[in-house]
Amino acid sequence: MKRVILAGFLVFALSLASAAQKKKDVLVTIGKTPVTMDEFLRIYERNNSNIQDPENKKTAAEYLELFVNFKLKVLEAQSLGMDTLSAFRTELDGYRDELATPYLTNVSYNDKIVEETYQRMKKEVYASHLMISVPENAVPEDTLAAYQRVLEIRKEILGGLDFNEAASLYSQDPSAQTNKGELGWFTVFQMVYPFEEAAYSTPVGEVSSPVRTRFGYHLLKVHQTRDAGGEIHVAHIMKVYPQDATPEQKLSARQAADSIYALIEKGADFGTLASQVSDDQRSAANKGEMPWFSRSRMIPEFADPAFELLNDGDISKPVDSGFGFHIIKRLERRPVPEFGEVKREIEERIKRDGERSVKSRDVFVKQLRDEYDFTRNQQAVDDLLHSTVEWLQQDSLVLPDNPAPDPILFSFAGNNVTTRDWISHLKQMPPVLLKNDRSRLNQLFHEWENSKLLDYEDSQLERKHPEFRSLLQEYHDGILLFNISENKIWQKASSDSAGLARFYETNRQKYMWPERFKGAILQCVNNAVREEAEKYLESGVLASELQDLLRLGTGSITVTEGTWEKGADPVIDYYIWKGDKPENWNQETGFVNGELIAPEPKLLNEARGYHIADYQQYLEDNWVKELRKKYPVRINKKLMKKITNG
Template sequence: MHRLIFLFFAILTTTTGLGQTDSDILVQIDDQAITKEEFVWLYKKNNSYLLNDSDKKTPSEYLDLFINFKLKVMEAQRLGYDTIPGFVSELKTYREELAKPYLTAIQYTDQMVETAYERMKTEIDASHILVLLDQSAMPNDTLQAWNKVMEIRNQLLQGADFGELAVKYSEDPSSKQNKGRLGYFSAFQMVYPFEDAAYKTAVGEITQPVRTSFGYHLIRVNGRRPAKGQIKVAHIMKRLDEHTSEEAVNQQKQQLDSLLAELKSGSDFATLARQHSDDRRTAQNGGELSWFSSSGMMPEFADPAFELEDDGDLSHVVRTPYGWHIIKRIEYRPVPDFDKLQDFLSEKIRNNAEISQHSSEIFIQNLKKEYNFEQDHQCLDQLNAAIASSTLKSFRPGNPDEVLFQFADQKVSTKEFADFLKEKANDKVSAQQAYGNFVARTLTKYENSRLEAKYPEFRFLMQEYHDGILLFNLSEDTIWDAAARDSVGLEAFYQKNKSKYHWEERFHGWSIKCENQEVKDFVEAVFEEDPEIREDELSDLLKNHFEKTSAKIRFGYFEKGADKLVDHLVWNAPKPDDFKDGLHFVRGNKVSQQPKTLGEARGLYISDYQNQLEEQWIKELRKRYRVRINRKVLKKIEQEQ
């Protein structure tokens, strides 16, 4: 599960070194300038994915929200949130992921896109046996691995059990536990050669050896099923590990049972997730996970999630290898039509270097052309001769400062190549291969360093992540956790606003459905003897007195629509289909409209209190920072939109 990034507004804040002029500056906050280009890009993005046109804002309306966001980001930087090692590391990780599509050259065809769509509609259940083999393996090692995997295949064709051979021979560490069975997957969830072979193999058949970046695989297809689409859920989790005692397991289950009862009584899911979930990556986002398919998540979690029928439905307390969970369905979507997925599939293929042949070579060739790559052939020949008389790692150049090749404004010396050989080379790679790898790494590293300047959309995306993470961390400390911890402030806020959330007219009492007159007489006798009996006590008496289920009883507060029997007998709603006159009855009284207690609406009041704290915070930031708006530039933006 990847961390969900909190992005109140996806904004751009990089403002230096991009050729801006005074006429381009829209907003100045202290000494930080925000250009028209930056604002317009973000404004268009945030007005492009709205469900209703009425939600769209004019540039002037959006500018106020934009400035508030900028103030928070600047405050986070003033407080040093951008220097925290965790932030620096997380942002670096995101940059590495975002950079990947820009550091390869993918070629693909319409047929590949159509094939990917057909595969997205079907999930494959497969098992495999893996014989590890390095991508740069020498011919003798490759032949040895091939012979081994073919011998295993012959045993399978002669009737040997696939699972037993997976345990015995497979070099995938998980095979000892799963006997090689990988479960269901669909397009883009496996390395491409593996996926391609599996989808081209009939159920029950075993493939020829399939070569991937891991080695040789034998794949058996166990089954196929239609894809179930995707679901978005939130969860509250109590983490377990192999060392957790049985007593602790039961205690955590009881904690989630209690939280589930709170949720069913109206508590806010997001608030409880922030307060109680052990999955800290998602807790502060209300427990929300990314969209996933039935094959993209462990079955113990995916199956109960996909069983939820409606948005807002809650699961029972679910156990997975990682712990206990309560799952809330947020939204479901079936596999979309092809025209809606075409661009997405094209992008996925573009980002998958294994799908396109020679993508790396093409990418390096393009960079060489773009940056006027030139190499000193005489120097290279001398280098090859020198390397031939030694091992790659022990090679030392005669003239370390001699330029081996140059491109753009870069000059690369033979010493740099020697350092690369010492660090990266091995005896299985020829000098020519090592040189090619060095050139590719050098060009790619240079290209990587220029992505922000070369591609505005990459710069914008990086700034989104940068500001989103900063704002998440600062908001967590300043607003979310502060509101939940401030019990005195929350109580005072509730006392001032306790009329905001209230119960409509309710019924307080019993809803009882008896199977026959004998059961009803028994229930009425119990009430006559003990009018204050509890629901669990009455249930126990009925179980002890009657052999079979004799009555369905419910006790508590009922709003309109919560119980069809109560609706009919208390508020004259239509008679339920299973209604038995004289045997189905209610016992209790109407309760007039009344405010909800803080406990009953805690999540709602915390959310409102957080909003109040945020408003106060914005006022403080407006006082701390000087904001100046170029009205002429804003008017020009208004005219252009």
């Protein structure tokens, strides 16, 4: 909840950021803190440009007053040590992590991947593949053997062996025995990223080079490509037949579908028939409607005839999908969206796609290696990993605390990383992740090496990126402002019962009820009931007692009691304040009974919402006066005049 409140609160507060101070053109000094004219103007102009209503725009002088009050509160929060509290540091660190994320990746490369993904969305690929499986973290010998085997198979295919026959003979993908490696049509995000890369870059009719995925090594052959047809929304009526159906069973299903199609041609309602006779119970419950789908996400036996329907409302003849016969009605079709419509969705899917994200990160790390003159002592690394395997082969995890010698493993930006650093890293890892497997250790070392570079880059963001530094300062000051305002103003205004009561008594004339009507609205079933009700009321009977006294049964009279201001109820307005007669109001049988109440002060509980808001403002005004005494404010009037005069 605090995060939501803070987000809105920072619309003003966070914009009042502290920029790097300059020794010249100091517009205002708050305590000992100088603020330059450039800083103030930048913030003032940015905030005013975000205000659409001209009446709400502030003059420079008006804004300076708000700006100074903000700075005073932040200075006070810092003097109280609120910026040293662990809760504050944790919250600020969380915001920093979020802000740092786009700075720790290759933005231009990310943009390239997003654009590339969108272009692929507009194409579909029909391909076959074969695979020689090898674990992701296999030892180099096994990886090399799998790679060489794939090269041998590729040589056979290029020598004339049919690709699909090769898949049937050699592929270790279990499905190859039935589909001969055919994958059908697919598009972006439907295959693992390295496979997708190869599919979209291999020319039609050609065989790819070996492709490494986490499953093994692949060869793939692209048979066709086509423009993606967007998505289609259809309804269908289905008559199923068993998977091992006899010709007679298929014929029976076909005849049933033909009979239904004949009814549709004679004008029968498609949705009604789908609900009554379709064997697809899930869609039948919704008049045969299916979820939106693209060509590549539906079996071609169904997708092709669906996409061949030219117009909304067109209906296909019965088609055989291999599961049954379908009559398909096109409801709507939409093309591949424009880039701007799906850019955010693509970005989110890329973030969730580990292999794409890793590739982006690796590109960025390579840039860091170049920027920081990264060098590796490969011999020391090889010796270390060999020693690590020996350490992990022992019954219990025994890692030396002070290895001797302690050689440098790699260096960058003047930092030397040694064997001791590696051991310290291993000791922080859960033992279950540590295996005396050289391939696994190679991977761990590579990841650690990258993390050291990324951690260093993270530590340099404030120095390298002024806009990051300024934005983080905004969050720093905004959180402090929120926290000190909560402690000094908001909580106190809600919990200080004695102070609230005193403030109310001093200002009670400010919280007035307007003229009101207190009584009842009465609607009788006929004139006789009205006359009897009026007699009871004249004798002093309360309106709420009429139902029981009249003894005419439920509904003979309706009584609505309350207290109304002008404009609160049209019936009351009509009788008391000469408003328009409400539509459908029968004044022969309806009337009101009660009295006018002159304007009067609200009780404390009645005025509480307005009262607390005013009390908060009262506390804040007094607090700001105290802060201005504690931190004297000195304005450079000459510069302020220059700003005012433009």
